[in-house]
Amino acid sequence: MNSQNSHRKERILPSALSLILLASTLCAPAAGSDAGTLVVWGDGEPVGVCKVTAFAASEGGGVAVTDHHTLVPFRGGPGIIPDNLPSQITDLALQGVRAISAGWYHLAALKEDGTVQVWGDNLRGQSNVPPGLKDVAAISAGGFQTLALKRDHTVVFIEDPTIYRPRIERAVAIAAGLQHSVVVVGPPIRPRIISSPADQTVTVGTDVAMEVDARGTPPLYYFWFKNGERTTFTNRVIRLRADDHTAGFYSVQVMNELGTVASELARLAVLGVPYGKVTGWGDNSDARARAPIGLDSVRAVGAGTTFSVALKQDGTVAAWGISSHGETNVPAGLDRVKAISVGDLHVLALREDGTLVAWGDNEYGQGSVPFGLTGVKSIAAGGSHNLAILRDDTVIAWGRNQRGATNVPPYLQSVVAITAGREHSAALKVDGTVVAWGSNDHGETSVPAGLSNVVAIAAGGNHMLALKHDGTVVCWGRNDAGQCLPPILPIVTAIEAGYAHSLALTQDGRVVGWGSIVASRVPSTLRNVISFGAGWFHSLAVEGPPAPMVSLGQVGDELNLNLGLTPGWRYQFEKSSDFRAWTPVGDEFLAPTGAMTHKVSMDSLGEFIRLKTSP
Incomplete structure (x- = not known):
């Protein structure tokens, strides 16, 4: 505000000054400077202050703000502008001033950081800034009050604390007079x-x-x-x-x-996050469900009766738990492994060259590999027998055959996935149908009539799971522990079956379990699962990076995918027309530290794209 008393001497505005902020002969601004000059008149002779960006004046004097965001006082009245104000301003840390307002005998400064400093007369509390006041967008000093408009459009009144002021919201402008205040309130605004x-x-x-x-x-x-x-x-x-x-x-x-x-x-x-950590739950006798300290960078896991196995990203294998038949004695020098499968008391490993390595219990030959077996594409270890898919998409089996688990149907071909239970086996064909053989004591090989559009299968002790292309799960076989009674599930992307429990991986990276309570009680903190395994009475899961965030657009026959990936992890695009047989698209690539755009060519309509993650 500006206030005048009749006893004060006044000077008429010089005719040459059409604006307050202008150049003056009282100081010499730097050449080419756009900053103005403030000329002050009143009691005494005119005084010039160079490079002024804002000013305020009232009954007791005034202050100018220079282009360096510092304050310069002029014409001190009683108590408001003492002669030594510049040093006091420094002491009060009043640099970085954005705006000022002059009351009757007090001044307020709004700083660049959104805080407020008030000094001068404090008869009615107008200089008592509330502790913690911040996020201020505008100020106005009046006769005996100071107003602060905050960024959230509320108003803070700095004045006599005994005066009641209702909370004002949606304020867009403020003005403080000698004995009154005005607040302009805007209409409600959507966020x-x-x-x-x-x-x-x-x-x-x-x-x-x-x-x-x-x-x-x-x-x-x-x-x-x-x-x-x-x-x-x-x-x-x-x-x-x-x-x-x-x-x-x-x-x-x-x-x-x-x-x-x-x-x-x-x-x-x-x-620097060690992704690929293993989390276990269920029966932890002899630490079978607890991964060794320091084990990380794991890409796949498998669980047996009393032991566990992990495949690391470097192609090596780790094992822990009880080793009654040497099942945790990983062969020395074993490397370049791309897949593992765990039976009751033995382990099967598939190497990158299509050869196999086996160890553990070998009572029925399950712990060894048939002579000359090569060209293997996929493996499955059961209770005491093994299955393998060969390059021609046929199946070979060996090991215990008391109940026909290794009697592969002679007509079986075009197989894309296999699974082995305790004494039964099953295969998924390229047409989405399932074939099962071996023990049928609990109906485990009685595939439900009409079952089709299957994309994955899993065999438990005496039960079976099938995952359909729409993300639903079908179960059949033994159900004494509820292993064939899945809860209401969201969309499922993978399945695993243990001796008497079942597990499903949902599209948000969580694992859901049912059946045997001990082995199906999944930790609530488990997230971003990339691999999991079900044993007799314990289960394992590997936590990976957050799921990729993908948005896409299409230009002709190309998809432009905007990707948010985890730096340091490798990704591979694959395409399929039936969700069963997947073909790589382009080369595997390493995720950058920033977002990236990837182009994928589509050969025909009806093709599906997936993005695989590997450490």
């Missing part, structure tokens, strides 16, 4: 995002802050999501410690009474 959370790539253990800047009629409510799932965070700014559990894709929904708006996705990539 809008000014800036979304930003992508960040950090090292493990780093403290991370993710924030959103939103506007709208208060109160605003914030709901944060990670990988599409709502979290417990409800603040504008959230703080995290970067590790394998916090890495992922974040977004936030901002809501008020008028509506909701969602931010863009932000990726938190964490470098």
Whole structure:
């Protein structure tokens, strides 16, 4: 405000001054400077202050803000502008000033960081800035009050604390007079995002802050999501410690009474996280469900009766638990392994060259490999027998055959997947149908009539699971522990069967279990599962990086995929027309630290694309 008393001497505005901010002969601005010169008159002779960007004046004097965001006082009145103000300003840390306002005998400064400093007369509390006041967008000093307009469109009154002021929201402008104040209130505003959370790539253990800047009629409510799932965070700014559990894709929904708006996705990539850790649950006798300390970079796991096996990304194998028949004695020098399968007391490993290595119990020859067997594409180890798919998509079997588990039907061909139970076997054909043979004591080889469109199969002790292309699961066989009574499931992407329990991997990277309580009680913290295995009374899972975030567009016969991937992990596109036989598309590639766009050519309509992850 500007206030005048009749006893004060006044000077008429010089005719040459059509604006307050202009060049003056009282100081010499730098050549070419756009900053103005403030000429002050009143009591005494005119004084010039160079490079002024803002000023305020009132009864007791005034202050100018220079282009360096510092304050220069002029014409001090009683108590408001003492002669030594410049040093006091420094003491009060009043650099970085964005705006000023002059009251009757007090001055207010709004700083660049959104805080406020008030000094001068404090008869009615007009200089008592509330502790913690921040996020201020505008100020106005009056006779005996100071007003602060915050970024959330609320108003703070700095004045006599005994005066009641109702909470004012949706304020868009403020003005303080000698004995009154004015607040302009705008219409209700739907929330809008000014800036979304930003992508960040950090090292493990780093403290991370993710924030959103939103506007709208208060109160605003914030709901944060990670990988599409709502979290417990409800603040504008959230703080995290970067590790394998916090890495992922974040977004936030901002809501008020008028509506909701969602931010863009932000990726938190964490470098140095040892992905590929193994989590176990169920019977942990002799630590069979507890992975050795330091075991990481695992790509696949398998569970036997009393032991566990892991295939690492470097093609080597680790095993732990009880070794009554040498099942945890991995052959020395075994490497270049691309798949493992675990039986009751033996292990089968498929090497990259299509040859096999077996170890463990060999009572029925299951712990050895038929002489000259090569060209193997896929393997399955059962209770005491083994199956293998050869290059011509036929099946070979060996080991225990008391109940016909190795009696492969002579007509069986065009096989894309196999599985072996305790004393039964099954194969998935390229047409999506299932063939089973061996023991049928509990109906495990009685494939449901009309079963089709199957994309995966899994054999348990005496039961079977089949995953259909629509993500549903079909079960048959023994059901004494509820292993064939799946709960209501979301879309399933993979299945595993243990002795008396069943497991399903859902599309959001979680594992759901049913059947034997001990082995099917999945840890609630398990996320981003890339591999899992079911044994007799325990289960295992491998946690990988967050699932890739993909958005796509199509140009002609090319798909442009915008990818958010985990740095340091390898990915491979594959395509299929039936969800069973998958063909690589292009080369395997290493994920960069930033987002990337990948083009995939489509040969014909009806083809499907998937993105495989490997450490």
